[in-house]
Amino acid sequence: MPAQDLEVAEIDNALLEGVLAGQRRALAKTITLLESTRADHRLRARALLNALLPHSGRAVRVGMSGVPGVGKSTFIEALGLFLIGKGHRVAVLAVDPSSSLNGGSILGDKTRMEKLACEDAAFIRPSPSGGTLGGVASRTREAMLVLEAAGFDIVIVETVGVGQSETAVAGMSDAFVLMQLPNAGDELQAIKKGIVELADLIVINKEDLDPDAAMRARAQMGSALSLLRGHGAEVPILGLSALRAEGVEAFWMALEGLIAVRREKGEFEARRRQQALAWMWALVQEGLQLRFQASEPVRLALPEVLAAVEGGKLPASVAAVRLLEISR
Amino acid sequence: MPAQDLEVAEIDNALLEGVLAGQRRALAKTITLLESTRADHRLRARALLNALLPHSGRAVRVGMSGVPGVGKSTFIEALGLFLIGKGHRVAVLAVDPSSSLNGGSILGDKTRMEKLACEDAAFIRPSPSGGTLGGVASRTREAMLVLEAAGFDIVIVETVGVGQSETAVAGMSDAFVLMQLPNAGDELQAIKKGIVELADLIVINKEDLDPDAAMRARAQMGSALSLLRGHGAEVPILGLSALRAEGVEAFWMALEGLIAVRREKGEFEARRRQQALAWMWALVQEGLQLRFQASEPVRLALPEVLAAVEGGKLPASVAAVRLLEISR
Numbered sequence: 001m002p003a004q005d006l007e008v009a010e011i012d013n014a015l016l017e018g019v020l021a022g023q024r025r026a027l028a029k030t031i032t033l034l035e036s037t038r039a040d041h042r043l044r045a046r047a048l049l050n051a052l053l054p055h056s057g058r059a060v061r062v063g064m065s066g067v068p069g070v071g072k073s074t075f076i077e078a079l080g081l082f083l084i085g086k087g088h089r090v091a092v093l094a095v096d097p098s099s100s101l102n103g104g105s106i107l108g109d110k111t112r113m114e115k116l117a118c119e120d121a122a123f124i125r126p127s128p129s130g131g132t133l134g135g136v137a138s139r140t141r142e143a144m145l146v147l148e149a150a151g152f153d154i155v156i157v158e159t160v161g162v163g164q165s166e167t168a169v170a171g172m173s174d175a176f177v178l179m180q181l182p183n184a185g186d187e188l189q190a191i192k193k194g195i196v197e198l199a200d201l202i203v204i205n206k207e208d209l210d211p212d213a214a215m216r217a218r219a220q221m222g223s224a225l226s227l228l229r230g231h232g233a234e235v236p237i238l239g240l241s242a243l244r245a246e247g248v249e250a251f252w253m254a255l256e257g258l259i260a261v262r263r264e265k266g267e268f269e270a271r272r273r274q275q276a277l278a279w280m281w282a283l284v285q286e287g288l289q290l291r292f293q294a295s296e297p298v299r300l301a302l303p304e305v306l307a308a309v310e311g312g313k314l315p316a317s318v319a320a321v322r323l324l325e326i327s328r
Numbered sequence: 329m330p331a332q333d334l335e336v337a338e339i340d341n342a343l344l345e346g347v348l349a350g351q352r353r354a355l356a357k358t359i360t361l362l363e364s365t366r367a368d369h370r371l372r373a374r375a376l377l378n379a380l381l382p383h384s385g386r387a388v389r390v391g392m393s394g395v396p397g398v399g400k401s402t403f404i405e406a407l408g409l410f411l412i413g414k415g416h417r418v419a420v421l422a423v424d425p426s427s428s429l430n431g432g433s434i435l436g437d438k439t440r441m442e443k444l445a446c447e448d449a450a451f452i453r454p455s456p457s458g459g460t461l462g463g464v465a466s467r468t469r470e471a472m473l474v475l476e477a478a479g480f481d482i483v484i485v486e487t488v489g490v491g492q493s494e495t496a497v498a499g500m501s502d503a504f505v506l507m508q509l510p511n512a513g514d515e516l517q518a519i520k521k522g523i524v525e526l527a528d529l530i531v532i533n534k535e536d537l538d539p540d541a542a543m544r545a546r547a548q549m550g551s552a553l554s555l556l557r558g559h560g561a562e563v564p565i566l567g568l569s570a571l572r573a574e575g576v577e578a579f580w581m582a583l584e585g586l587i588a589v590r591r592e593k594g595e596f597e598a599r600r601r602q603q604a605l606a607w608m609w610a611l612v613q614e615g616l617q618l619r620f621q622a623s624e625p626v627r628l629a630l631p632e633v634l635a636a637v638e639g640g641k642l643p644a645s646v647a648a649v650r651l652l653e654i655s656r
Contacts, residue, residue, distance in 0.1 A: 046646050288613075288620055313381070
C-alpha cells in the first residue's frame with residue numbers, strides 16, 4: 001500500500017511548512033489537530049502526519065515513569081535546562097489516561113516547570129485528555145513525530161503509571177527511565193507492576209534527604225534486579241537530587257552511553273522498528289474492539305447475552321461465538 | 329437472546345445422558361468433541377455444552393500454579409487421594425499453551441499421578457494441545473463444566489505459568505493457589521509475573537528438605553505481601569511436603585475456610601459471574617483478532633503495510649486506520 005493512497009485529505013501546506021520551520025504556533029495548531037476527534041480533522045491530521053514522517057525520527061526519545069510525588073517534573077525541568085544549556089532543543093509530552101477523569105492532567109499545572117516553559121528551545125505539552133489509553137498514547141506518539149519534524153532533538157515523555165501507561169510510553173521511547181523514592185517496598189511495587197522489566201535506567205530521587213535510605217534503596221533494587229534478570233543484563237541504578245539538580249549530568253551520560261551501545265549493536269533501530277509494528281497492532285486491536293462495541297446488532301443483543309452469561313444460562317464460549325457472528 | 333436459538337446442531341442425547349450419568353467413556357468423548365476444531369464438531373459441542381450448563385457449577389474449582397519442578401503433580405495426587413478418601417469426586421485438568429510446541433503436555437506424562445489415575449472417583453485430563461492460550465483455556469473451561477455436570481464436585485486446574493496462563497486459570501477458579509519452592513528470589517519472580525496478585529493461598533512446598541529455608545521463605549513472602557497489599561487483605565501462606573503428603577489436610581481446611589467466608593459474603597457467586605463475563609470478552613477479543621488476520625484484503629495488504637511501518641515510511645496510526653478500513 002503506497003503511502004500516497006492515504007492522502008485523501010489535502011495537505012495543509014502552511015501548517016506543514018510552519019512545523020518544519022519550528023514555528024510554535026504551527027506546532028501547537030498541528031498537535032491540536034491531531035488531538036481532535038472530528039472526522040475531517042482526523043483526515044487532515046493523517047495527511048499532515050504522513051508528510052511529516054520522513055522528517056521525524058532524529059530525536060532521542062526518553063520515557064519517564066514514577067508515582068506522583070516522586071519528583072518527575074522537578075527532574076525533567078532540571079534535565080531540560082541542562083540539555084538546553086548544551087544546545088539541545090527539548091520537548092516534553094505526557095501520557096495520562098486518567099486526565100479525563102480527574103479533569104486535570106500531568107504537565108497541565110502551569111506552576112510546574114516554570115523555568116523550562118519560558119525557554120525558546122523547550123516545548124511542553126500536557127497529556128491529551130479523554131479517550132482510551134490507546135487513543136491518548138497514540139496522540140502523544142503522533143505529537144512526538146511532529147516535534148521531531150520541527151527539530152526538537154530530545155523528546156521526554158512522562159507518565160504517572162496509571163494502568164498500562166508505562167507499557168505505552170516504554171513502547172515509544174528509546175530508553176525508559178523509572179524514578180523511585182528511597183522507600184521500603186517501592187521496588188516491590190515497581191516489580192509488581194512489571195515496570196522494572198521495562199526500565200533501561202533506574203533513578204532514586206531525593207538522595208539528599210536521607211543518603212543512607214537512598215543507598216539502601218539502591219542496594220535493594222540492585223539485588224532484586226539481579227534475582228529477577230540474572231547476571232549480564234545490567235540496569236544502571238543512579239541516585240540523584242532533582243530539587244538540587246544534582247546528578248543530572250551523570251544521568252544524561254549514563255543514558256547517552258546506553259543509547260550509544262545500542263546504536264553500535266544495531267539494537268536502536270531494531271527497537272524502533274519493533275515499536276512501530278507493536279504500536280500498529282495495539283491500535284488495530286483497539287479499533288476492532290471499538291468497532292465491535294459500536295455494531296448495531298451487538299448493541300441490541302448485548303444486554304440479554306450479558307444477563308444470560310452472568311446468570312449461568314449461556315456458556316461464555318457460546319455467547320462469544322454468537323456475538324462474533326452477529327457483529328459481522 | 330434465548331439459549332435455544334443457538335442449538336443449530338442436534339443435541340447428541342446418548343452423550344448427554346452418558347455425561348449426566350458420569351460415564352467415563354461419554355465424558356472422554358464429549359471432551360474430545362469440545363477440543364476438536366472441525367466446524368461440525370464445534371456446532372455439536374456447543375449444543376451439548378448448552379444442554380449441560382444447567383447441570384454444572386456445583387463443584388469447587390481450584391486453580392494451581394507453580395514453576396516446573398515445584399511439585400504440583402505430587403501435591404495434586406496427594407490432595408486428590410485425600411479428597412477421594414473423604415468421599416469427593418475429583419477432576420484434574422491443565423492449561424498449558426506450550427504443549428503444542430514441545431509436543432508434550434502437563435499431566436500428559438503417564439507416570440505422573442499414577443495412584444490418582446487408578447481411582448474411579450478421579451478423572452485426569454491433560455491440557456488440550458495447540459491453538460492460542462484463549463483456545464486452550466476455553467477448551468479447559470468447557471471441560472470443567474462437563475465434568476461438573478458429570479458429578480465431579482472438586483475440579484483442580486493446573487498450569488505451569490507460561491505467558492498469561494495463570495490469569496486464564498485464576499479466571500476459571502474459585503480459589504487460586506500459588507505453589508513455591510523455599511528459594512531466595514522465588515517470591516520476586518512470582519511478584520514480577522503478577523501471580524501474587526492472583527493468589528488466594530500460597531503454598532511453600534518441600535518444607536521437609538530444609539525447614540529453616542521454608543520458614544525464611546514464608547517470612548519473606550509474608551513481608552512482601554504486606555508491603556504489596558497493605559494490611560487487611562491477608563493471604564494464607566502454608567508450608568507443606570507434597571512428597572510426604574504432610575500439610576494436605578491443613579491446606580484443604582484453609583481453602584474450604586476461605587471459600588466459606590466468600591460464600592457468606594456473597595463474593596463466591598459474584599466472582600463466578602464476573603469470571604464468566606470476563607471470559608466472554610476475552611474470547612470476543614481473540615475472535616475479532618483471528619477474523620481480522622483471516623480477512624483477505626488484510627492478508628493481501630499486510631506485507632506492504634508492515635514493510636512501510638517498519639521502514640518508517642508510514643505512521644503506525646495511519647497504517648492501523650487503513651488496515652481497519654479494508655478489513656470491513
